[in-house]
Structures are given as C-alpha cells and as structure tokens.
Amino acid sequence: MKLLKHSILILLIISICLNSCDNLRLSSDKDQNIVIMLSLDGFRWDYPELYHTPNFDFIASHGVKAESIIPCFPSKTFPNHYSMATGLYPDNHGLVNNTFYDPGRQEIYSIGDRSKVEDGYYYGGEPIWVTAEKQGIKTASFFWVGSEAEINGYRPGIWKVFNSSIPYGDRMDSVISWTQLPKEERPGLITWYIEEPDGVGHNFGPQSSETEDMVEHLDSLVGVFIKRIHELPNFKNIDIIITSDHGMGETHGEKYINILENIPENWILRVLGYNPVLFIDPNEGYADSVWAVLNNTTDISVWDKENVPDYLHYRDNPRISKFIIAADSGFSIGTKAITSTSVGGAHGYDPGNSDMHAIFYAIGPNFKKNYKQESFKNIDLYPLICELLDIVPEAVDGSLSRVSGMIDP
Numbered sequence: 001m002k003l004l005k006h007s008i009l010i011l012l013i014i015s016i017c018l019n020s021c022d023n024l025r026l027s028s029d030k031d032q033n034i035v036i037m038l039s040l041d042g043f044r045w046d047y048p049e050l051y052h053t054p055n056f057d058f059i060a061s062h063g064v065k066a067e068s069i070i071p072c073f074p075s076k077t078f079p080n081h082y083s084m085a086t087g088l089y090p091d092n093h094g095l096v097n098n099t100f101y102d103p104g105r106q107e108i109y110s111i112g113d114r115s116k117v118e119d120g121y122y123y124g125g126e127p128i129w130v131t132a133e134k135q136g137i138k139t140a141s142f143f144w145v146g147s148e149a150e151i152n153g154y155r156p157g158i159w160k161v162f163n164s165s166i167p168y169g170d171r172m173d174s175v176i177s178w179t180q181l182p183k184e185e186r187p188g189l190i191t192w193y194i195e196e197p198d199g200v201g202h203n204f205g206p207q208s209s210e211t212e213d214m215v216e217h218l219d220s221l222v223g224v225f226i227k228r229i230h231e232l233p234n235f236k237n238i239d240i241i242i243t244s245d246h247g248m249g250e251t252h253g254e255k256y257i258n259i260l261e262n263i264p265e266n267w268i269l270r271v272l273g274y275n276p277v278l279f280i281d282p283n284e285g286y287a288d289s290v291w292a293v294l295n296n297t298t299d300i301s302v303w304d305k306e307n308v309p310d311y312l313h314y315r316d317n318p319r320i321s322k323f324i325i326a327a328d329s330g331f332s333i334g335t336k337a338i339t340s341t342s343v344g345g346a347h348g349y350d351p352g353n354s355d356m357h358a359i360f361y362a363i364g365p366n367f368k369k370n371y372k373q374e375s376f377k378n379i380d381l382y383p384l385i386c387e388l389l390d391i392v393p394e395a396v397d398g399s400l401s402r403v404s405g406m407i408d409p
Contacts, residue, residue: 032234033366034179035388036190037241037381038225039084039144040218041077042198042347044206044247045069045357051215055223056361059242063363064406066373071246073312074277074326074348075356077198078111080245080378081145085191086125087382087396089313091320094124095145099272100279100319108272109319117162120149126394128385130154132189135391140178142171143193157187168194172225179232188389194218201248201345206355208343226363239364239388243381246347249355253341255331257300262293272321275332277348279321287322294323299331301350312350313397329353368408376402
C-alpha cells in the first residue's frame with residue numbers, strides 16, 4: 001500500500017510539471033539535448049502487463065511505448081548490450097556470446113574475466129559513446145558493456161568499473177548529478193545499467209512472486225528517476241530511454257538435455273557458453289560423428305556455422321564455433337547430468353520467441369506523446385540516438401526508418 005501511494009504521488013507531481021511546462025518543451029534547444037538510456041537487464045516486454053507498473057504506464061501515456069524491442073541472437077546480455085550500443089549484429093561487432101574462443105589470440109573471452117572485459121581488442125564496431133565523443137559530445141556511463149574498454153582510442157568521458165554492490169539509488173544520484181555539471185563538462189549522452197530483474201527471473205522464473213516484487217520495485221525507482229529529472233532546471237532538454245537487452249523464458253528441470261550424454265569426451269575439443277546456447281568445437285576427425293549425434297537429439301536446434309539461418313545473422317565471425325546448439329523454447333541444455341527439477345528462467349533463445357523480447361519506453365522533448373511504436377530491433381537504437389543527438393552515424397545494421405515515427409518533428 002505504501003508503494004502504491006508513493007507511485008501515485010510521483011505520477012501526480014510529474015503530471016503537474018508536464019502540464020505546466022509544455023511551452024518550455026516547445027522552446028527546447030536541440031543543440032543542448034541530453035539523452036539518458038537506462039537498461040534494466042532481463043525486463044521482459046510484457047512485465048508491465050503482468051504486474052503493477054503505474055510509472056511505466058505513465059511514461060506510455062506521456063511518451064512512447066513500443067510493443068517490444070527484439071534482441072539479436074543469441075539473446076544474451078553481453079552480445080545484446082553491445083548491439084544496442086553499436087547498431088551491429090554480434091556477427092559484425094565480434095562479441096558473439098558471453099563466452100567464446102578467439103582464434104586470433106587463441107584464448108577464451110569470458111564476461112567473468114576482467115582483463116578481457118576491459119580489453120578493447122574484443123570490441124568491434126563503434127559504440128554510440130565513441131561516435132558522440134568523436135563529434136564533440138561528451139558522454140558518461142554508469143555500467144554498459146564495452147564502456148570499460150578503450151575502443152578505437154576512446155572511452156566515455158566518465159565511466160565506472162562494474163560493481164554490483166553499488167545501490168541502484170546511488171547510480172541514479174550519479175546520473176542526475178552528471179546532468180547538472182557545468183556546460184563545458186556536461187555529457188550529452190548518459191548510459192546506465194541495473195542488473196535486475198534478470199537475477200530473479202533466472203532463479204524463480206518470469207512469472208513468480210519474486211519477479212513481481214522486483215518489477216514493481218524497479219517501477220517505483222523509475223518513477224523516482226522521472227520525477228527527479230523533471231525537477232531539474234534543464235529538464236526540458238532531457239530525453240529518457242528505458243529499455244532492456246532481452247526478456248526471460250520459463251524453464252523446468254525435467255526439460256533438460258545433456259548434449260554430451262552420447263558423445264565421447266575424446267570427440268570434443270571445447271564446449272563454451274551457457275544454457276540455452278552452447279558452442280562446440282570437435283576434435284580433428286570427429287566433426288561428422290559429433291554432428292550425427294547432435295542432429296539426432298530432440299528438442300534442440302543444431303547448426304554448422306556455415307548453415308545458420310539467414311535471419312539470425314550469425315555465421316561469418318571467426319569467433320563462432322563449428323557447431324551452435326540452441327535449446328527449443330522451455331528446454332535447457334548443458335554438459336552434465338541434471339541437478340535440479342525446479343522452475344527457473346533462461347534467455348538466449350531464438351529472438352523469434354516473444355519471451356525473449358524486451359521493453360522500450362521513452363519520454364522527453366523529442367519524443368511524441370502517447371505514441372505506440374511497433375516492435376523493432378535493438379540495433380535500431382544506435383541510429384535513433386544519433387538522430388536525437390544530431391550526430392552523423394556510422395554505417396550499421398540498424399535502421400532509423402523503423403523508429404523515426406516516434407520522434408516529435
């Protein structure tokens with residue numbers, strides 16, 4: 001009840017501010033525009049329909065709500081956050097999975113290895129903060145994949161080493177403070193990140209009381225953030241995007257497949273990745289044997305990298321292993337015997353599975369009001385932000401034409 005009253009109060013305050021400041025919005029100086037993009041990891045597109053989210057509902061009625069945002073394959077955190085930043089498919093920016101083998105250096109990249117995460121060698125393409133910095137716009141990031149590495153000679157002007165122990169409110173405080181820096185220091189682009197509701201979705205499943213509590217907590221936090229932005233003297237120049245890297249699908253322990261159960265150990269050179277997408281490189285002379293076993297395994301898709309379907313845009317990068325195995329929706333895969341029969345959650349499935357789709361909300365002077373946007377690809381975020389910042393984009397896989405309708409001319 002206290003949370004509900006708090007959310008209603010926030011909505012009333014923002015509504016008064018919006019209604020009294022429409023003229024200020026019309027006089028917004030686009031050259032001074034600030035774009036803030038928040039990613040809520042694993043926030044599925046339909047959580048606002050399943051749970052009580054009055055602040056997201058408010059943004060939808062006073063800004064833009066997309067039906068969903070569609071991730072790239074595999075629908076994992078690192079590949080998709082970097083696709084959101086670069087406008088490129090993982091096949092083209094090189095961050096092809098959360099873990100992969102790099103034949104150039106003959107070593108494994110893993111999201112848990114700080115030396116690799118902070119090494120610009122692994123990050124192809126040009127993230128949005130680099131494009132902005134090169135064109136004279138200062139940037140800041142409170143956690144985003146790639147922001148901790150020097151890429152093409154650039155980093156965000158302000159950046160943080162990832163630390164999950166930093167409270168979400170403290171991250172918000174920093175973002176707010178950056179918008180009030182002296183003009184010559186003030187970033188025009190700010191990205192920030194919260195690692196939930198991904199964690200609770202994995203542990204308890206997308207439709208659980210734990211996920212409901214977290215979604216509603218994040219909705220309240222978003223309400224506080226919007227309120228604080230609209231209390232700033234320059235709020236009329238701030239566009240806010242709230243989105244996510246992927247959704248979450250429900251899994252059940254009894255729907256588990258040990259993909260190595262019928263494959264002798266000496267056939268395999270390496271297995272990399274996490275449920276529900278794994279890479280396999282066979283030992284020399286065993287490719288046909290491994291393929292035959294995998295191809296006869298039910299409830300999975302298995303591709304030789306040369307024959308991955310075109311729509312996945314996932315076959316040319318040398319960091320993609322010989323075989324790619326993806327579990328069917330609702331199934332889990334691994335390399336050991338089953339250890340749990342409980343309900344949980346996973347992501348990484350084919351982006352055609354709507355459970356993998358994520359949220360997109362936006363509000364600010366350059367966005368239309370009460371506008372319903374069709375689903376679009378997360379690679380379209382890069383050209384969208386370039387348009388909002390009035391900078392020239394790199395050639396990318398994303399398209400402004402799919403999202404330009406949400407911009408207020």
